[in-house]
Amino acid sequence: MCGIVGAASHRNIVPVLVQGLQRLEYRGYDSCGVAVHAGGLTRARTTSRVADLVAQVRDDKVEGLTGIAHTRWATHGAPAVHNAHPHFSHGPGADAQAARPGRIALVHNGIIENHETLRAALEAKGYAFESQTDTEVIAHLVDSLYDGDLFEAVKAAVLQLHGAYAIAVICRDEPQRVVGARAGSPLILGAGKDGAENFLASDAMALAGVTDQIIYLEEGDVVDVQPGKYWIVDKNHKPVTRQVRTVLAHSGAAELGPYRHYMQKEIFEQPRAIGDTLEGVEGIVPELFDGIGQDGATGASAHRVFQDIDKILILACGTSYYSGCTAKYWLEGIAKISTQVEIASEYRYRESVPDPKTLVVTISQSGETADTLAALKHARSLGMEQTLTICNVATSAMVRECKLAYITRAGVEIGVASTKAFTTQLAGLFLLTLAIAQSKGRLSDADEARYLKEMRHLPVALQSVLALEPQIIGWAEDFARKDNALFLGRGLHYPIALEGALKLKEVTYIHAEAYAAGELKHGPLALVTSEMPVVAVAPNDALLEKLKSNLQEVRARGGVLYVLADGDTKITSSEGLHVIRMPEHYGALSPILHVVPLQLLAYHTACARGTDVDKPRNLAKSVTVE
Template sequence: MCGIVGAVSQRNIVPILIEGLKRLEYRGYDSCGVAVHQAGELRRSRSTSRVAELDALVAAEGVEGYTGIAHTRWATHGAPAVHNAHPHFSHGPGAEAYASRPGRIALVHNGIIENHDELRQELIAKGYVFASQTDTEVIAHLIDQLYDGDLFDAVKRATLKLKGAYAIAVFCRDEPHRVVGAREGSPLVLGVGTAEGADENFLASDAMALAGVTDQIIYLEEGDVVDLQLGKYWIESAAGAEVPGRFARVERPVRTVLAHTGAAELGPYRHYMQKEIFEQPRAVGDTIADIESITPELFGDGAYAVFKDVEQVLILACGTSYYAGSTAKYWLESIAKIPTSVEIASEYRYRDSVPNPKTLVVTISQSGETADTIAALKHARSLGMAHTLTICNVATSAMVRECKLAYITRAGVEIGVASTKAFTTQLAALFLLTLALAQVRGHLTEEQEATHIKALRHLPVALQAVLALEPQVIAWAEEFARKENALFLGRGLHYPIALEGALKLKEISYIHAEAYPAGELKHGPLALVTAAMPVVTVAPNDALLEKLKSNMQEVRARGGELFVFADADTRIESEPGIHVIRMPEHYGPLSPILHVVPLQLLAYHTACARGTDVDKPRNLAKSVTVE
């Protein structure tokens, strides 16, 4: 969600800015833009099309420079329109100044400023003219109003007036070869230039944007303000300063980060989502690679003492990650015998809860930058729950830095907005967590441990067998593409898998889909069932199978059409009104990891048949870094 790239160099940095935006396209956006310092003035190009169109626009308009910033925007305040696209310029004070030429401040921003209305009214009273509906333009005007010849000082003073979350990159017409960045609640990194003789430095919202430019990365922390100039930089922070409202010089470690470059190649696949679905055997295999035995130290030093101390588990997550946590709840309570609650992160900190200091707080996030989940984690800590662990796909993310313990999944870069391989690798990691807690709590025998490890190691092969079902799923997708509504049913630990299947169909095909525990049909949703409403059923051969069959008969009795993903030994046969795709094998507790894959394929091929933008579905972003 939203991408920032900025640079100070002795070469034309527009190609670097554009390439950085291209690397961030997977996050989702609805407008983009670039601004540079050129011939003593601010120049910019903005577009509501793709970055490729912006690239052509800058070339046609002759935009180039040694200092600049660029942005991909996912609309929050104001519709997706050129006048709302970043970068924003300051204008004023006075309409005459706005009409004659742009002001002196150029700015891009990720996040949401909560007190933007209050600041807007103050700035209008001082003569500033607003050209957009965004909260971002408020920051540009505020910095302009505070500017007194030192951009770094003006930005620091401005941050003290802002409430909310932000990562910003700013430059000034009157100070060539200087870019200032600041962050609070949204990620921002500093890239230290390595090109010989270039004396350049970079800013970005993600190190991936700087792949191929520099691998020397500094992860800025909350409250940091950074000053970039040719061949030098420095960082000051309000956090921890002895005097409130003051800033102190800080040092942040430089890390060598090998950002993914070739991982984003499509290869023979039609879309990144399809590629990532088929990468799941490798991704899950890598996530559990080299695990010879179950030990708490898989989750970090000191994990044994933490696991020994905890009495319950609290899982905080959003979207697909929330469904991974909901699945893990079944494992944790049935195998590890530990009480577990799963909370939607965006709701958790806004209600009164009963904290227990002996709780293991587990966050789940693909990016590790999900704003709602980070905020929920901090809230849990403020309530006295200090035992924290994250399941995350990015080792250098804010979530990993915030938690004491971590398990890094090995999904690799996930470009498609609709998560696939991140989900299955999260499930694999959560199953390992279940086993580790079960061992510490005395609920895992050596024989059980060996059985589970064997099943985990077999997962890549089992997943390959499921992927071989794709031709049968394609046939179903052709029929689903003509529908506008669908129901998904599951029971037990496969109910969250039904939820995930419905979410995938909604996200990329725009078909309205809902999921229910199958036993809930007769308590309301059965009223929706007609021949026009396909009902997708997840049917593993488990203890609830016979109950599920009864629920399926309720659908058939109302003329509903069933599409069933059934284990081979369930004795569910195809007949008029019942379509069955047989899973290759029953997989016990790990069955959810297999059963979600055909649901991913169904959503993908349905979306292809409907002609939607699979990798960049409308209104959605990959990494949700605003609340």
């Protein structure tokens, strides 16, 4: 979602700002802009890509030693230049506007829930608004509180804000100062080399190649950034020192290499990503999930936690939610532990029955997903203190908030539609299942050895699945001409059908829905025609014969089937029935293999339809607002 870059330096900082935005493009955005101090404040904004902004600042010779930049994903107000960040404030009244335009420039991630009340109060003071955004309210608010010290004005302003925000602010009257603040949305401080410059950003990736010395600001922090120095106050406005971490955010991860799109690259990186995620796992031990202390030392003991809990609550959103739904089958079937999976954005707003002997598991690629973080805090407020996260970013808020953690090693995922993050989450969740089963004496030595052997074989098995790409391309040519699709699965593979439908929706804009196949006769069968392709996930498991009956229901109504079948299922191609045979049956780990052809189907269908594969319309990568 929205990205922030800010800097205070002794050199022209514009190239660093726009390069930072380019590295944040993967988050998704519909406008972008930059503002710098150049005698006064000046800015450039566009609803095109960052490349257009680069051309603007070059043509207009925009330069400055201090500045802020932003990629915006629209929430309040349509994607339009007047709604794009950075926003300027103006003194109240027409005369004041003419006398001193643009005293404050500000960028903002998040949502200000009381923006309407603040807007009304500022309008009563004579402030005129040029946008429909909640962000412009903050700029005017800071201006109204400014009395010669930007740091003090921002500290006073954030006390009036309700909601989530990460902000970076510069002032016309203080040419070498950037002030930032965060609550509910991530913001980092980058300490520049040789102490000559300092930075703010929403993501360490934005500062790759500029600095690897990163401070993760805590909830409620306000930071004052100047060339050669910075200081931080906490939510109570007391001075604090935050740990400086060395974070290697390699910009090389963003290189496409021989691939057409990042989504394709990341699909094909899955054997490596799974291998990396499982690297070092020699046996199943709870210690794999031990917490990470604030200083990087080992934190809470997973062994004690696993022995103490008797239920699991999984909280997640989107693709991560579907990985949790898959894990429910593993946790209940192998570890024999009651498991509930909740959509994070729904869980926190409903009455639930808490149980202190529940392990709360959050799943997030970025570790900054606002709804999941809020749901985690809600669960803890109900007395459920045993927490664990499956996350791809070791330095994220999610990891810091949870007692226990397993860090997947998918690497940077640029494409908005998640692929390798999903399969590595499944790998981490399967390990969690085995670790809990072992802790409770429910995993035999023979089963442990068998599962370990199967997990180690996953990278090779995935390579065999990726070799099916030419056959998937043939399916994609059919799907590209359709407007709707159904996906079917049973048992452990129903969540995989859900994920397949989500991928198709995200990148092709084809309306796709997934159902447990047994539910066909309870409504969805009414939708089946020759124009409605039906995708079925058909592993050779205990539900295969039931699934075959469901497929016959589709064929009897003239539906056209596309089936991903294990080789020994005896499902063969015929008119109206297209079959791709999976290389091997993989038992409990089969979902990790079966989802890959569905990812490829979505990708190649999107290519055939000519959509923006890596940046689907209206979507963002890291969803840091509700």
